[in-house]
Amino acid sequence: MSLIKFMVAGERVEGAGQPFRSVNPATGETNYEVSGASKADVASCVEMAATAATSLQWRNLKPHQRASLLHRIADGMMSRAEDLAITQSRENGKVIAESRKQVSNAAAVFRYYAAACETVGGELTPSRGDYLSMTTYEPYGVVAAVTPWNSPLTMEAQKVAPALAAGNAIILKPSEVTPTVAILLAEIAQAAGVPAGIVNVLTGTGRETGLELIRHPKVRMISFTGGTATGKLIAQTAAERLIPCALELGGKSPHIIFADADLEAALDAVQDGIFEGSGQSCVAGSRLFVQRSILDEVIARLQDRVKRIQVGMPFDPDSRMGPIASFQHRETIERFVASARDEGGEILAGGKRPDDRELEKGAFYLPTLITGLSGGARVCREEIFGPVLVILPFDHEDDLVAQANDTDYGLACGLWTPDVTRAMRVARQIDAGTVWINTYKQLSVSTPFGGFKSSGLGREKGLAGLRLYQQSKSIYLGGMSI
Template structure:
C-alpha cells in the first residue's frame, strides 16, 4: 500500500514513482510511499502560498501563534514513542537516542512558542521629524530540506521557527527517512494547524527537490545536508534572488592537550565521533593529540571502543546500531581502505562485526586510524561515519595551523585545564561552535551554523526565528 502525504491542503497518494524506505538493521522494506509529480509539487506550492496569505494566519497575534506551537509540542510529547520508532526503523539509530531526539523535537516547538510570544521589534532613534518602526514579516512559503541522520530534530528546528515567524512550510525530507516528517504533519493537523501551512513532499532531491526549489511560490530555502548539494541549492537561490540558510558538512577537530584529564577527554571523544555511528555534521572526526599524550590516548580509546555494544537498535543494551544504509556502509568502507593504502594503521575496528547478520544489516565497527597526516584524504573529506583519525601535534601554533587547514568550519572541541590557552585556541579556530572540556552539548537557545564551506546563516536561538522573516522599516512623520 502506498502511503499518502499532505499537499495541496489535504492528503494525497501522489502520482509519481513509489518510494520504498528500508530498515538498515534488517534490510526489509519499512514503507512504500507515494511521491508527487511536478504538477502535484506545483499545486502544493500554490496551496501553501494561499494558506500563508490568509489573514487568519498572517495576522494572527504572536501569543495566538505561540498557543498553536504549544499544542503541537503537546502532541509531539504524546506521540514520542511512535516518532522514535519511526526514525529508528528508517535510519538505524538506537532507540534510546531516537527517544531523546523525539523529546528534543517537542522542546524545540515549546522554545519557539516562547520566542514567538516575547521577541520584540525595534524603534530606532530618530534622526529627523519622524518616528521609525522596524517590523519583521514572514517570507510566505519556506522550503525546508532535511537530512536522514536526525530527521526528528532537524525537521523541528526548521518547521517550528518557520511557523512561529508566520510562514507556511513545505518539508522535503530525505528519501531515506520520510516517515518522521509524515508523522510530524499528522501531529500538526491534530493540533489544529490550518490546512496548507505544513506540507510534506517525499521523493528524491534530483526531481521533487529541484522542482520545489524552482517554483516561484517559494520565498526562502532552509537546507541541512552535504556541502555539494548545498552549493547547488545556493546556486538556485542566487539565480532566483531568494534567501537561503545552509547547514552543511564538517570535518571537525577535537583537541587534547597533554595536561587534560585523559579519562574525561577520551569519553568526550568517543561520544563526539561514535554517537549515532558518526553520522553527525559535528562529529569530531579529526583528533589532534599533543605528542606527549598521543600513545596513552590511543590506548585508552581503543580499549573503550572494544567495549561498545554493537547490535540491533531496539535492544536495550545497544550502544551503536547500523549505519543508515548499505550504500553508506560501502562509502565508509571505501574510506577505510583508502586510509590503509595511504599507510594508515587501523588501531581498532576497520571491518564489519562478526556477531551480526551484516549481509542484511548495514553494521560496521567503530574505527580508529593512526599514522596519517592531516594531508591524507580521510583526514580532509567528510566520511560521515564511525571513523576517527588521530593526528599528533607539537605546540599551539602547530595545532591551530592543522586544525584550520580544512575547507570546513562547523565545530571544535578542546580539552585542557589551562583556561587561558583553551580560550586562545577557541578564538583562533575557524568554526561556528567550540566546546571546552565537553563536546556535542547543544542547545536550541544558542545560534548554530558554520564557517567556510560548512554553511551560511544561523539556526536556533532568537536569530533562528528571524532567519525566516524579512525586515521592514516604517516611518511616520511628526512635523
Template sequence: MNEKKLLDICVGGVWRPGRGEAYASVYPATGQPIAHLRAASVDDVHEAVALADDAFRRGEWAQKKPHERAWVLYRVAQMIRERAEELAQKQRLDNGKPITETRALVASAAATFQFYAAACESLEDSLTPARGDCLTMSVHEPMGVVAAITPWNSPIASEAQKLAPALAAGNAVIIKPAEITPLMALELAAICELAGVPAGMVSVLPGKGSVLGDALVRHPLVKRVAFTGGTRTGKQIARIAADKMMPVSMELGGKSPTMVLADADIDHAVNGVLYGIFSSSGESCVAGSRLFVARPLYAQFMDRLSDAARRLRVGDPADPATQMGPLISEEHRATVERYVALGLSEGGTIRTGGKRPEGKGCDQGYFYAPTIIENLSNTDRTCQEEIFGPVLVAMPFDDEDALIALANDSVYALAAGIWTRDYKKAWRIGRQIQAGTVWINTYKQFSISTPFGGWRDSGLGREKGRLGIQQYMEQKSIYWGMNAQPLPWANC
C-alpha cells in the first residue's frame, strides 16, 4: 500500500497513522478498496487512554457548565446536517447499505447529538427528602475515560448513540469501531474537534477487536465500556469488567419473533415483516427473523409474503430505488449460506431465495437473495441461532398460549413484533413477551428518547432516553449538616 495515501487515525487528539498493520476498507458492493489505513496498535491504545485521562483531568470539558457542553453538541448536530449527503455517501461505501438507509442513519446521528445536547443542559440532580438534621442531595459526576466499541452494521448511528451521551456527561471517549468500517468514527471525531470538543477528549482506534478492544477493556484507566456486537464477545467483556468492578452496557444478539395473528391487517403485516427482516439485508440485531403466523391465515399470508419478497430490489446501494444491498463481506455471506444449508439439513424447505442473486452487478459484491425457509421446528438450530442475514424462518401457531411459549423460547430477548387489530390482545401478548422492545402493528421503529436494550443473551443495560447520560456518570450522595449542636456521640 502507498504510505502517502493512508488515512490518519485519532490518538488523543493527534491525527497520525496507526502503529499497527496496514489494511484496506472494502466496498461490499464491488469488493474493491475504498480507503487504506494503518490500524492502531496496543501501544496506541495505551497512549490514547493516557492522553484521554490527562485531557479529562485538566477539566477543560468536564468542568464546563452543562449548557456550555450542550452548545458544542448542538454544533456537532448542525455540522453533521451540513455535511449530510457527503457523510451518507461515505457510510454507503463503508458498509454497503443502500443510500436511502445511510441518509436516514446520518439524520439519526445528528438527532442523537441534538437530543443529548438538550438533555445535558436540562438534566437535574435531586434534593432528597430529609430524614434528620441534614440537607441531602443526589448528584452525578462524569466517570473519566470511557470506551465505546461499535459494530459494522450501522456505524454512524451506533457511534453517535454512545459518543453523544458520554460527552454530554463530561467524559473522554475512545471509540473502537469495527475493523472493517472505520470511516464514520473518524469523521465524527473530526467534527467534534471542529465543533469545540477539546483535543484528547475523543480518540478513534480502528483495528481488530480481539486485540484493541481487549486492551481497552482491560486498561485500568478505562472506567466504563459501552459495547454493541456479538454475544460471545459481550460475555468476555463482562468477565473482564467483573474483575475490574467496572460498569458496562451491552447490546448483543437477537433472534426476534414477529407474530401475525388471525385478525391482522395483512397489508400492514406483510410490509412490516418484510421490512423487519430484509431491510439492512437482515444485518440487524433486531431483525424479525422468526415468523409465527396463525394457522388459519398461514397459507394465504405466506403466499403474499413470498411474492413480495421476490419483488424486493436487490442491487447497487448507490441507486435510491435499491431496497437491499450486499452483505458486509465474502466471509459473512459464506456464514449465511452455511445456515441456509443447515436449515435444509434440518428438514426445512426454501419458499423463496436461498441463493445469490443474478444480474444488476450482483455478481461483483457480496449479495444474497431474500430467503424464507419453512417446515422447521422452533427448536432447530436455524430457528435458535442468530444468522444476521436476510433469512426468515416461518412457522404456524395454533393458539395464544402456544404462541407466547414459542416466542419466548430463545436465549435472546431483544425485540418482538405483534400484528393484530385487537388492542386488548396486543397488550396482553406484549406484556407476556420477554424482550427489551415490543412493536405493535409496526416494526423496527426507533426513537432516541426511548430506552433500548435487551434481556438475557441480548445484553445488559440500556442506551438512549433522557437518562441515558447517567449511564456514563457516577451517582454521589451529599449530606450537608444543619444541626445546631455537635453530634452527640463523642459527648465533648
C-alpha cells in the first residue's frame, strides 16, 4: 500500500509519527496510508518555516511580485482542477460537482488576495507635531493553520492565500479525514515559485501533530476552522502564549420562513441549505422556523422534496447527496437522531441508512426531517453537522427572535419575506455573523465571514481577512514640518 508523505520546505517527508489510513467513505475501502508527523518533525518544520519567513528572498518581495505568485497558484489549481476535485471527493464523499465548483472558488480566493497585494496599503495618520506618522502592516512570521474535513479545498485556500499575501510563512495541519488536498496545494505553490519553507503541510492526529504545532514558540499566529470544543482548547493555548488566533467554529443556524414568503424559492434554499454536502457545513440551516399558519403546507412540501433527493456515489452525476465523510461521524449523527426519538420527536423523513444494497458498504445516511420537539431538545441545541433538519413553528416576530437566538451559536441565519422593513428589523435582532434575506449560502470572498458567541473569533475573507494575518506598526519620522 502506498504511503502519502507530507510536505516541508518543498520536499516530501516521511514522518516519524504514527501513520494512519485514509478511508473512502463511499466504499469503506482504504485509499492509502498517510505519514504522521512526530514532535521532532513539527519542530523541524517550524524552524524551516521561520527561517523562510525572515529570509530576504521572501521579505523583500514587492507587492506586485507577491501578487504574481498568488496568480500563478490560482493558475496551477485550475490546471489540476480535476485532480483536486477527485481527491477531495474520494476522501470526504462530497459529490464531484460540488468539489469541482470548490476548486474554482478556491482559485478565485488566490486571485482576490493577489489583487489586495497591489491595492491595499498602510495609512498616513494625522500628526500632532513636526513629524510624519504612518501605520504599516507587518506579517506575524509563522502561521499555523488547522483545517477541517468538510471542504478542505475552500477552507485551506481561505487561509493560505491571505497569509501569503500578508507576507507570512504557513504550516497547514489538515484533518486526518482529508489529508491530501493540502499536500497538492503545497506542490502547486512550489511549482508557482513560492520559496521553499513558505507553504508547508504536516499530516497527523490533532493530539500528536496539531497540539505540538500550536504550542511551538516560533508559531506566532493560529488560524483554525472546525468544532467549537476544539476551538476553545486552541484559544486557551493561544491565550497562554499571548498570540492571536482566528477561530471559525460551529453553528446551529436558523432558517426562517414567514407566511408571505415565496415558498418555492424558500424551499429550494432550505433544501440546499441543509442537505447540500450532506449537511456537513458550518452554515447549514439546521433549524427551520416556519410561521404557524403555513406550517402544514411547508412540512408536506418538504417531505415530498426530500423523498426525491438522490443519495448515491460521489462520482455518479445523478447523485445529489454523497456519504457522510466518515463512518465514525455517521454514528454520531445516528445518536443525535436517536435522541430526538427519545425526546418525543417525529421523524417525517429519513432517520436511517438507505436500503440500497449498492450503498451498504459506505457511510451513507438519508436526508432527515424532524418535528414535534421544543427548542430545548438536544438536536435543536447541539451542532449535528449532518443532513438533519428540525422544523419548529413560530407565531410572531418576538417569539421568532427569542427562539432563533436561544442558542450558544451565532454563525448564520436566513429569512424569507418580501416585506423589506420586517426583514431588516429581524435581521438586526438576530445574533449571527451573516444574515441572508431571500437567499441562503451566498458567500463572497470579498465579504468578511465569521461568527458571534461560540461560533468563533475574527473574520476571514475580505480585506479583514488580510489584516487577520498582519500586525500593525506605527512609524514616526521626526524633523518633518508639515
